[in-house]
Amino acid sequence: MTPLYNMMNQNNPYNNFMKQFNEFKKTINGNPQEQIQQLLNSGKISQSQYNAAVQKANMIKNMFGIK
Numbered sequence: 001m002t003p004l005y006n007m008m009n010q011n012n013p014y015n016n017f018m019k020q021f022n023e024f025k026k027t028i029n030g031n032p033q034e035q036i037q038q039l040l041n042s043g044k045i046s047q048s049q050y051n052a053a054v055q056k057a058n059m060i061k062n063m064f065g066i067k
Contacts, residue, residue, distance in 0.1 A: 032057070033057075036050060036053050036054070037050075
């Protein structure tokens, strides 16, 4: 790798996003859909918070082409 490539790579916002996403992914144990459903069932989050989380998850799935 060249110094120019390394410099450009460090300033790429996508790399920062992926780094943050991978850090977040490490904190999830099990099935995220089941976990958010349990939070709703336990009353720890409201129906509107649940709906917002589902909507965001669907946006991310679409962004990455996940069905």
